[in-house]
Amino acid sequence: MEIPKEKLLEIYERMATIRQFEERVREEFAANRIPGFVHLYAGEEAVAVGVCAHLTDEDMITSTHRGHGHCIAKGVDVKAMMAELYGRATGVCKGKGGSMHIADLDRGMLGANGIVGGGIPLACGAALSAQVLGKDNVAVSFFGDGGANEGSFHEGLNLAGVWQLPAVFVAENNGWAESTSSDYSVAGADIAGRARAYGMRGEVVDGLDLFDVYEKAGKAIAAARAGEGPTLLECKTYRFYGHHEGDKQGYRSQEEVEEYRKNHCVIKNFRARTTDERALTDEELDEIETRVSESIESAVAYAADSPWPEPSDVTEDVYVDYKEVL
Amino acid sequence: MSEERELTMGAAIREALHHEMERDSTVIVMGEDVVGGAGSKLPDAEDCWGGPFGITGGLAGKFGRNRIRDTPISEAGFIGAAIGAAATGLRPVAALMFVDFFGIPMDQIFNQGAKIRYMFGGKAKVPVVIRAAIGGGINAAAQHSQCLYSIFAHIPGLKVVVPSTPYDAKGLMTAAIRDDDLVFFLEHKRLMGSKGHVPEESYVVPLGEALVRREGDDVTVVAIAKMIDLALSAADGLEAEGVNVEVIDPRSLSPLDGRTIVDSVEKTGRLVIVDEDTPRCNLATDIAALAADEAFYSLEAPIKRVTPPHTPVPFSPALENAYIPSEDRVVTAIREVMAA
Known part of the structure; x- marks a missing residue:
């Protein structure tokens, strides 16, 4: 699949933004400037970006506890994201949600999620909206190898199969659910094989290769858009950091992590391939890195300078309308 | 000597689990990453997790992964299995991690576990303990900070305990495991590290005593x-x-x-x-x-x-x-x- 130059540049910028955002979040978290928990997406950028490159703002995605990458891939503003992580009033969710609950419906981002597998049925709902309202939009649900073992995965896929929903289910198999290997927790050879049980296409994707993700996601999304029903893609990928920041990672060796960083870095490999093929130049890519670096810097400054929410905001946004009289 | 011994609430709970697993071979523990490192190729991966606060770390070395088992992320599956196993001869302690996740296995808990004894005319019992972390104060947001115990207390057939000291945590966990009904054992996140006097020997703090x-x-x-x-x-x-x-x-x-x-x-x-x-x-x-x-x-x-x-x-x-x-x-x- 030939990718136009403009698209290649956009893809690189999104992947670089995710990587730099996550590296910076790691520092900010370590310095106690970001409260709560963070789960970093670094290493898996090709999946979110390769899939979302085919989506518009009207196409919806659902995400996971490891959601920053999906948000950036879908076009959520990094300043508003950083302010959300900082817990500030200017955050994309006004400081109410934090890392695990970033959402921006204007960008088609239906939420990160603190519940494993929680987003899968929601994506079915977004696909149902498109189907019932007669729009040609699709819904994509990202979830992990752990999420594929939840009942919500099986019920969601069955529903999508029964109703032939315009949905794509993207299993990001990074090998580990917290500290539990997917070799231990996933029955059957692979997650993609479960598609057959629900009457949909299923495919294993090299999630560490942007081009493989881009091509296979492109086909699945086009099919969903054309009314040809859902697809399950299993993207084999790898996370560079622990389950959450603070995870000591006693379940995998540092050598294994280094091997992936060295030889399976999606950004490095994308850069090598596009420059080797003379599709892009180092200068173009360096310029992107610089621009991204500036945008992350200004996002942090924006977050740090933003006001805290007012205590009275606690009771706002629970309902659309709610009157109790005493 | 024993009077000066201090443990954290987390360690007190671990000690109760240890005592009860030693005392009764039908006591098993299961949950996501309760040991950790399942399927890891590293020889020393065992106990790399031990549950979200490390409470169940160190039990596998003594009791083996057959009695303390990591589960897939399938709460409806393994909590339902704990209930079924309890009705058929085991005394499972199932770890739900955060109480906020109760929605996933809730049918197994409130329509199955809580009602089996009653519906079956008293001919079955369900000696399960479901452990879960509760409470806010660590900026964990809307899906990892709730208490929710009132929902469980509302349902006939469920018992609910919420310790506030390490001493009570150990004694209540012992009582909960020995109890023949389904007991929710709820551990406040901001109390897990609090220290207090805990005797070394096994003892019971009875359920239902303020x-x-x-x-x-x-x-x-x-x-x-x-x-x-x-x-x-x-x-x-x-x-x-x-x-x-x-x-x-x-x-x-x-x-x-x-x-x-x-x-x-x-x-x-x-x-x-x-x-x-x-x-x-x-x-x-x-x-x-x-x-x-x-x-x-x-x-x-x-x-x-x-x-x-x-x-x-x-x-x-x-x-x-x-x-x-x-x-x-x-x-x-x-x-x-x-x-x-």
């Missing part, structure tokens, strides 16, 4: 889990003003030791309840109704409830600090009932 943590004649404060610390601290501060506060820790929410609470209210004539769970139909409401029913003619002031607002738990520290009841709010409530 503890008077501080005696006083002027006002009764009933507080749950982490809220006990606020109540005790508020009581210490008010002593200088000549107000003698009695602080009661129910410890079990179902069964509830209403006797201890009612006796205290009859003595003091005033009641404040501090509950970190959201205000509608929570334990504070339940206890207020109990006092109104049973001790109405002893009351000298309206009952006050100190709770969060009727909202999800917000993420931002600026919001969460306003959400969780504070010591100031407890003091204000006590002063209000004293002034009435």
Whole structure:
């Protein structure tokens, strides 16, 4: 699949933004400037970006506890994201949600999620909206190898199969659910094989290769858009950091992590391939890195300078309308 | 020697699990990453996790992965299996990690586990313990910070315990494992590291017995889990003003030791309840109704409830600090009932 130059540049910028955002979040978290928990997406950028490159703002995605990458891939503003992580009033969710609950419906981002597998049925709902309202939009649900073992995965896929929903289910198999290997927790050879049980296409994707993700996601999304029903893609990928920041990672060796960083870095490999093929130049890519670096810097400054929410905001946004009289 | 021995609440719970697994071979533990490293190729990966607060770390070396088993992320599956196993000869301790995840296995819990004995005419029992972390204060946001125990206390067939000290945690866990019914054992995140005296030997703190943590004649404060610390601290501060506060820790929410609470209210004539769970139909409401029913003619002031607002738990520290009841709010409530 030939990718136009403009698209290649956009893809690189999104992947670089995710990587730099996550590296910076790691520092900010370590310095106690970001409260709560963070789960970093670094290493898996090709999946979110390769899939979302085919989506518009009207196409919806659902995400996971490891959601920053999906948000950036879908076009959520990094300043508003950083302010959300900082817990500030200017955050994309006004400081109410934090890392695990970033959402921006204007960008088609239906939420990160603190519940494993929680987003899968929601994506079915977004696909149902498109189907019932007669729009040609699709819904994509990202979830992990752990999420594929939840009942919500099986019920969601069955529903999508029964109703032939315009949905794509993207299993990001990074090998580990917290500290539990997917070799231990996933029955059957692979997650993609479960598609057959629900009457949909299923495919294993090299999630560490942007081009493989881009091509296979492109086909699945086009099919969903054309009314040809859902697809399950299993993207084999790898996370560079622990389950959450603070995870000591006693379940995998540092050598294994280094091997992936060295030889399976999606950004490095994308850069090598596009420059080797003379599709892009180092200068173009360096310029992107610089621009991204500036945008992350200004996002942090924006977050740090933003006001805290007012205590009275606690009771706002629970309902659309709610009157109790005493 | 034993009297000076101090453990964290987490270590006290681990010790109870250890004792009971040693004592009874039908006790098994299961949950996501309760050991950790399942399927890892590293030889020393075992116990690299031990549950979200490391509580179940170190048990596998002694009891083996057959009795302490990591599960896939399939809460409806493994909690339902724990209930089925309990009905057929095992005593499983199932770890739900965060109580906020209860929605996933809830049918297995409230339509199956809670009702099996009743529906079967008393011909089965379900000796399961479901452990889960509760409570806010660590900026974990709306899906990792709730208390929710009022929902479980509402359901006939479930028992609910919420320890506030390491001593009680060990004794209540022992009691919960030996109990023949389904018991929710709820561990407040901000108490897990708190230290206190814990005897080395095995002992039971019976379910359904409240503890008077501080005696006083002027006002009764009933507080749950982490809220006990606020109540005790508020009581210490008010002593200088000549107000003698009695602080009661129910410890079990179902069964509830209403006797201890009612006796205290009859003595003091005033009641404040501090509950970190959201205000509608929570334990504070339940206890207020109990006092109104049973001790109405002893009351000298309206009952006050100190709770969060009727909202999800917000993420931002600026919001969460306003959400969780504070010591100031407890003091204000006590002063209000004293002034009435």
